[in-house]
Amino acid sequence: MSSGGRSHAARPTDLVALVTFDDEVRENQAVTLERLGARESGSRPLNAAFAQWLHLGRRMWVNVDGHEVHGIATARDRGARTAWVIDTLIDAAGAGHGEEVIADLLRQAVDAARRANATHLLLRTMTGASAREPAIQAGFRPALSERLWTGSLGMLSLVTGVTVREVTRMDRLALFQLYSRSAPAEARSLLAMTLDEWEALRERRWLRGGSELLAEIDGRPVATLAFSKAQGHLQFELTAERGTADAVRALLAVMRAQAGETDALTLVPRHASSIEQVLLAEGFEARSEYVLQSHRLRRPVMVESKVLVGVPVPSGGGA
Numbered sequence: 001m002s003s004g005g006r007s008h009a010a011r012p013t014d015l016v017a018l019v020t021f022d023d024e025v026r027e028n029q030a031v032t033l034e035r036l037g038a039r040e041s042g043s044r045p046l047n048a049a050f051a052q053w054l055h056l057g058r059r060m061w062v063n064v065d066g067h068e069v070h071g072i073a074t075a076r077d078r079g080a081r082t083a084w085v086i087d088t089l090i091d092a093a094g095a096g097h098g099e100e101v102i103a104d105l106l107r108q109a110v111d112a113a114r115r116a117n118a119t120h121l122l123l124r125t126m127t128g129a130s131a132r133e134p135a136i137q138a139g140f141r142p143a144l145s146e147r148l149w150t151g152s153l154g155m156l157s158l159v160t161g162v163t164v165r166e167v168t169r170m171d172r173l174a175l176f177q178l179y180s181r182s183a184p185a186e187a188r189s190l191l192a193m194t195l196d197e198w199e200a201l202r203e204r205r206w207l208r209g210g211s212e213l214l215a216e217i218d219g220r221p222v223a224t225l226a227f228s229k230a231q232g233h234l235q236f237e238l239t240a241e242r243g244t245a246d247a248v249r250a251l252l253a254v255m256r257a258q259a260g261e262t263d264a265l266t267l268v269p270r271h272a273s274s275i276e277q278v279l280l281a282e283g284f285e286a287r288s289e290y291v292l293q294s295h296r297l298r299r300p301v302m303v304e305s306k307v308l309v310g311v312p313v314p315s316g317g318g319a
Contacts, residue, residue, distance in 0.1 A: 071101035080200035106138035140293035151284030156253035215247035
């Protein structure tokens, strides 16, 4: 089978094929924080199709031969309309054709994002997922290697020398600067290089009804933790500078005091070794590994201000 030309944005004429396909259980290779928290592995493409036709913020592409669906991809906004994330990626093609179908679907998504003036299109998959190579063919590049950690927090003693407080709107720039100090340069180049890009890429659907904490040492923000409790377990996300294990422990202690003891999970970038070390010491276990891939569609214009050294500036005072 050749998939050339068969992938397209979902149309009402695809309804019969989608209704038949919707009854089948298929693996969704696209992983979002929201799906991890809900512990879902499947997807309902028909719901996504209706959301697209009703202009509810979903986009959908299908690879169809007659009434047979060979593949499906859907995308939604991440933190803003300029950043999209693939949240469904299903390979239903016959043996030997799956990579071709997935690559074609992702190219359709890339073209649509570019026409919409989006800056980024993101895709997270398990490290060994068959969609990884087709994504690279479609222009995606690995930005972050991540690992899922699960466990249950016991009582933690408060850490001296670290102040923990709720995040406020006034912390917007400080949080971006913390991200910039903690993420590797290559990851930042593929993800967020500016404050606006960082805000557009923040994945916050999973955090609805949750809390966000900031740890400071001598008044300087060094780590942050966001958490949300749903469906009987806790999901959290940590960002921390290198060498700030005490701040990470302080944040976990406050979260434990607020949320109580319950099963918890978090996805940690592999470069955040200080976070992983604290989780390991607290009894958490490393589970599945993932890769977050990014297709950067536009780069920001970085404005530089040149300063002339040695040029006298009039003070306005008398001689």
